[in-house]
Amino acid sequence: MTPSAALQSPVFRFYAMIAAGLLVVAGILLAILKFGLRKNIDHAWNSYRGWLMMVPLLIGAIFCGRIATVGFFTTITLFGSKEFARATGLDRDRIMMAVVYLGIVSVGVTSLVADPFLGTPGWYGLFMALPVFAIASIMLVPILRNRVQGQLQTIALAIVGFVYFGWMFGHLGFLADMPHPYSHLFYILFAVELNDIAAFTFGKLFGRHPMRSEISPKKTWEGALGALAVSLVLPWALRSMLPGWGTLQLLLAGVIVGVGGQVGDLAISVIKRDLGIKDMGAVIRGHGGVLDRIDSLIYVAPLFLHMVRYFGDL
Numbered sequence: 001m002t003p004s005a006a007l008q009s010p011v012f013r014f015y016a017m018i019a020a021g022l023l024v025v026a027g028i029l030l031a032i033l034k035f036g037l038r039k040n041i042d043h044a045w046n047s048y049r050g051w052l053m054m055v056p057l058l059i060g061a062i063f064c065g066r067i068a069t070v071g072f073f074t075t076i077t078l079f080g081s082k083e084f085a086r087a088t089g090l091d092r093d094r095i096m097m098a099v100v101y102l103g104i105v106s107v108g109v110t111s112l113v114a115d116p117f118l119g120t121p122g123w124y125g126l127f128m129a130l131p132v133f134a135i136a137s138i139m140l141v142p143i144l145r146n147r148v149q150g151q152l153q154t155i156a157l158a159i160v161g162f163v164y165f166g167w168m169f170g171h172l173g174f175l176a177d178m179p180h181p182y183s184h185l186f187y188i189l190f191a192v193e194l195n196d197i198a199a200f201t202f203g204k205l206f207g208r209h210p211m212r213s214e215i216s217p218k219k220t221w222e223g224a225l226g227a228l229a230v231s232l233v234l235p236w237a238l239r240s241m242l243p244g245w246g247t248l249q250l251l252l253a254g255v256i257v258g259v260g261g262q263v264g265d266l267a268i269s270v271i272k273r274d275l276g277i278k279d280m281g282a283v284i285r286g287h288g289g290v291l292d293r294i295d296s297l298i299y300v301a302p303l304f305l306h307m308v309r310y311f312g313d314l
Contacts, residue, residue, distance in 0.1 A: 001066040001181050011241050012063070015186040019055050026051070054293070062185060066121070067112060069185070070173040074108030080290040081165045087275055090157040096141055103134035103162045107170035111177065122177035127170075134162045169294060171301040178308065183242055187235075188257070188304050192296045195231045195261040202226025216269040224262055231258030249311060256303045264299030268292070 006012045030048055033039040061072035081100060085091035090100075110127040114120065138158045142151040175184045203223025211219045232254035235242065239250065268291055272278065 001062070001069065001176055003063055003065065006063045006065075006182070009182050011180075011182040011186060014241065015182075015190060016059055016063075018190075019059060023051065023055060058189070062182070066176045066181070069176045069181075070108050070111045073170070073173045074104065074111075076290055076294065077104050077107070077166050077169050080169070080294060081161050083289045083291050084161050084165055084271075085157075087271075087277060088157050090154065090161060093154050093158075095145075096138065096154055096158045099134075099137050099141060100158050100161045100166065103130065103137070104166035104170070106130055106134070107167055108173060111170070111173035120177070122174055124174070127174065131163050131167055134167070135159055138162070164298065165291070168302050169298050171305040172297060174305055175301075175308075180243055184304075184308060187238060187242060187253075188297075188300060190238075191231060191234050191253070191257045192261050192300055194234060195227045195257050196265070196296055198230040199223045199227035199262060199265075212266060212269075215266055215273055219262075219266070227262060228254075228258035231255075231261070249307070252307050253304065256307060257300055260299040260303050261296035264296040267299065268295035 026048055058072070061068045078101060081104060082091070085097055085100070091097055107127065107130060110123045110130065113123050115123045115125065117125075138155055141158075142148065142155065172185075172188075175181060175188065178184055199219070200223065202225070203218065203220045206222040206226065207218075207220030209221045210217060211221050211224055232251070234257075235245070235250040235253045239245065242250070242253075245253075
């Protein structure tokens, strides 16, 4: 992954043009609604401005190469973990947070360094073992402090902060170590976002039966099934951008995104509902926090990576 390789890659150029085209069309439609039809589109406009910030940053990081891509995803993870820590009160324990942050940075490092035994990009073996070392380090903190009162909750939150937000989402960085990084990275990012949009759209149009009323009242079974259908069709539509994929890989990719994306969204909703908050943060205009934007990817990234690795592409 280099700038020159990106410019020469038909996959990179395809997704970059699609992203630019969608932003332009959305901007024109919003302008027509606002200035031509005099509609109140404040919420949609704020969301669009958020996309204007996120899409160029993401494509720019991938364009700059493997190091920039892994660094970008690691930074996103650090911001997401900070949001979780602030919402749950974990950020009051600075030492524990330092251990979590160190673990997240270690995830990024293992994605960048070469395997000393195999010589391949990314130290996959150490990456898979990181939760052991991270959890052991987290458990060591109260031992070194000689403290017991209130430590169980802090330990549990720190483990969730690292394993769920840091390590699981960190699987995304390892896609940059694959023989076809542009194909896999852009597909999973595009597919997950389209899955979210499909769930919202089908839910608005046809939603009648709540999926999990206590967790996310607006999500419906109709929206979920519509999103699953779109996710199952998408790999076939983009088959030319997924070199070497057969029928089984295409089916699995659709199921992973269609089911995993929605489970990831609901998992974050469980946390937010329990905490009594609407969004995990407000750093992205019109979208809430970082975790509100990447929640679906947290589940999908590890499932997708291991599926691709199983078929021998890592």
